[in-house]
Amino acid sequence: LQNWTILDKIIIPTKNPDKKFIFGKGNFEALTEKIKKLPHVTAVFLNVERISSVTKKELEDAWGVKVFDRYTVVLHIFRCNARTKEAKLQIALAEIPLLRSNLKTEVSHLDQQRGGSRYIMGSGETFMETQNRLLREKELKIRNALEKLRRKRSLLRTQRRKREFPIISVMGYTNCGKTTLIKALTGEAGIQPRNQLFATLDITAHAGYLPSRMAVIYVDTIGFLSDLPHNLVESFSATLEEVAYSDLIVHVRDITHPETILQKASVLSVLKNLDLPSHLLESMIEVHNKVDLIESYEPTEENALAISALHGRGLEELKEEIEKKILKATGKKILTITVNLQGPQLSWLYKESTVQEVDVMPDDGTARVKVIISNSAFGRYRNLFPNSKFFVP
Numbered sequence: 001l002q003n004w005t006i007l008d009k010i011i012i013p014t015k016n017p018d019k020k021f022i023f024g025k026g027n028f029e030a031l032t033e034k035i036k037k038l039p040h041v042t043a044v045f046l047n048v049e050r051i052s053s054v055t056k057k058e059l060e061d062a063w064g065v066k067v068f069d070r071y072t073v074v075l076h077i078f079r080c081n082a083r084t085k086e087a088k089l090q091i092a093l094a095e096i097p098l099l100r101s102n103l104k105t106e107v108s109h110l111d112q113q114r115g116g117s118r119y120i121m122g123s124g125e126t127f128m129e130t131q132n133r134l135l136r137e138k139e140l141k142i143r144n145a146l147e148k149l150r151r152k153r154s155l156l157r158t159q160r161r162k163r164e165f166p167i168i169s170v171m172g173y174t175n176c177g178k179t180t181l182i183k184a185l186t187g188e189a190g191i192q193p194r195n196q197l198f199a200t201l202d203i204t205a206h207a208g209y210l211p212s213r214m215a216v217i218y219v220d221t222i223g224f225l226s227d228l229p230h231n232l233v234e235s236f237s238a239t240l241e242e243v244a245y246s247d248l249i250v251h252v253r254d255i256t257h258p259e260t261i262l263q264k265a266s267v268l269s270v271l272k273n274l275d276l277p278s279h280l281l282e283s284m285i286e287v288h289n290k291v292d293l294i295e296s297y298e299p300t301e302e303n304a305l306a307i308s309a310l311h312g313r314g315l316e317e318l319k320e321e322i323e324k325k326i327l328k329a330t331g332k333k334i335l336t337i338t339v340n341l342q343g344p345q346l347s348w349l350y351k352e353s354t355v356q357e358v359d360v361m362p363d364d365g366t367a368r369v370k371v372i373i374s375n376s377a378f379g380r381y382r383n384l385f386p387n388s389k390f391f392v393p
Contacts, residue, residue, distance in 0.1 A: 001076065001077060001080065002080070007038055007040060007041055008034070008038060010031070010034065012027045012030075012031065013027065014046075014048060019055075020052070020054060020055055020058065021055065021058070022046065022048065022051065022055060022059075028062075032062060032063060035063050035065065036063075041065055042065055042066065043065050043066040043067070043068060044059070044063060044065055044066070044067050044068070045067075045068045045069075045073055046067065046068070046069050046070075047070060048069055048070060049069065049070050049071060050069055050070070050071045051067070051069045052101065053101040053102050053104060056069075071098070072098065074225070075091065075094055075095065075098070078090075078091050078094070079091055085145075085149070086146065086149050089142050089145055089146050089149070090146070092138075092142050093139065093142045093143070093146070096135060096138070096139050096142075099135055100132070100135060103128070103131050103132070103135070104128075150241075153242070165207075165215060165216060165217050166214070166216045166217070166247045166248070166326045166329070166330050166332075167205075167216070167217045167219060167245065167246040167247050167248075168216055168217070168218050168219065168246060168247065168248045168249075168250060168322060168326070169219045169221055169242070169243045169246040169248070169249050169250070170182055170218055170219065170220055170221065170250045170252060171221050171224070171243065171249055171250070171251055171252070171267060171271070172223065172224065172251055172252035172253060172254075172263075172267060173223060173224045173225070173253070173254065173257075173263035173264075173266065173267055174223025174224060174225055175223060175254065176223070176252045176253055176254040176257075176263070176289060177252055177254060177289040177290060177309050177310070178220055178221070178223070178252050179191060179220055180289075180309040180310055181250075181252055181287070181289065181307070181309035182206050182208075182218045182220050183309075184309045184310075184312060184315055185208050185218060185315065185318075185319065186206045186207065186208035186218060187208070188206050188207075188208075191206065204219070204220045205217050205218070205219050205220075206218045206219075206220065210319055210322060210323040210326065211316070211319050211320055211323055212323060212334065212354070212356055212372055213354055213356055214323065214326070214332075214354045214372050215354065216322075216326065219242060219243075219246060221240060221242070221243065222240065224263070224266055224267045224270055225266070240270075240274060241274075243271075243274065243276065243280075244274065244275075244276050244277070244280075246280070247326055247329040247330055248280075248283060248284075248285065248322065248325050248326055248329055249271070249276075249280055249281075249283075249284045249285070250284070250285045250287055250318075250322070251264075251267060251268075251284055251285065251286050251287065252287045252289050252309075253286065253287065253288055253289060254289055254290050255288040255289060255290055255291060255294065255297065255299075255306075256290045256293045256294060279329070283325050283328070283329060285303075285305065285318070285321055285322065285325065286301060286303065286304040286305070287304070287305050287307055287318060288304050288305065288306045288307065289307055289308070289309050290308060290309075290310070291306045291307065291308050291313065291314070292308035292310065292311050292313060305317060305318050305321060327372075330374065331374065331375045332372050332373065332374050332375075333372070333373055333374075333375070333378060333392070334356075334370070334371070334372050334392070335370070335371055335373060335378070335390050335391070335392060336368050336369065336370045336371075336390065336391055336392075337349065337368070337369050337371060337381075337388060337389070337390040338366055338367070338368055338369075338388065338389040338390070339366060339367055339369055339385075339388065340365065340366055341360070341365050341366060341367055342365060343385075345381075345385055345388060346358070346367065346369065348381065348384070348385075349369055349371055349373075349381070352373070352377045352380070352381070353371040353372060353373035353374070353377055354371060354372040354373075355369060355370070355371050356370040356371060356372065357369070357370040358370075
């Protein structure tokens with residue numbers, strides 16, 4: 001996070017985070033003393049998933065600074081990186097439980113201060129009831145807007161399917177180099193990778209070509225995080241639904257990270273919970289990125305590919321591996337077809353398949369055309385041109 005600096009850290013045991021006080025008396029006093037001795041401290045981050053609003057208020061009163069838990073910090077990181085309408089809506093949805101819990105604290109605080117009537121201008125609704133109703137209405141609006149976007153995404157997916165572009169989902173722990181890899185594979189100058197957590201909060205699609213000149217779509221996904229707070233998992237797993245419709249998953253790992261093995265386990269556990277088709281998990285390509293930072297690195301895992309997305313090392317081998325897996329997953333064929341240059345076959349093949357080479361035979365007015373073609377397109381071709389000859393190279 002920009003403008004956030006860690007001044008000090010301490011590891012102390014916590015009681016049950018649901019209890020009013022997280023720490024035992026002795027630890028609480030030691031921590032309070034430590035905070036008071038650091039004049040520049042403006043906030044304290046407790047690495048627990050959620051603290052209750054009552055605990056938060058008590059601690060803030062005792063320490064005189066803001067107190068954050070894992071939920072609020074991750075939410076803040078998300079908020080700083082949201083670019084698209086969908087990401088902003090997902091964050092707004094994830095904020096609702098926080099607003100509800102803050103509301104309870106505010107109301108009890110107001111009640112202690114003023115007493116008297118709790119009803120608003122004779123409406124028959126208490127302040128609490130009015131605020132809760134407004135939050136419910138807000139949540140419903142957000143969910144409806146997200147559903148609209150989900151339907152739109154589904155429509156776009158159907159159009160992509162019709163055009164038969166293979167889809168490759170690039171996944172991995174946050175800041176492992178997914179966006180840099182997609183930029184290297186597609187050559188798309190507009191992609192701007194950033195060296196930070198959750199730089200990509202939205203699913204974005206980018207067109208690229210494999211060695212055989214087959215057009216594919218690379219999908220850049222949100223980064224993973226271990227122990228992501230529960231409500232946030234719910235909000236953001238919706239953005240991962242796209243993965244189930246891909247033809248191949250490329251799992252990118254930052255091999256220089258000291259916890260790379262734990263990160264791999266974290267990613268695989270989320271993928272298993274997404275109920276993906278088994279063939280997607282079995283055909284997954286594992287990529288060890290940032291090998292330029294380790295001298296003479298060799299992967300110990302079987303079938304893992306070592307690359308440097310930043311320096312382009314190992315990218316050709318990766319593209320070849322992707323092509324091999326995509327041909328298998330999509331059932332596309334590489335064929336050489338003899339066409340009559342007087343007829344419509346060549347223009348049909350350009351339109352419905354990926355033409356790789358055209359070898360013209362001027363003597364008899366024919367050409368040998370090497371193509372990548374899907375099963376359905378090849379079936380249509382044979383129906384239209386039953387006398388055409390073809391062979392597998």
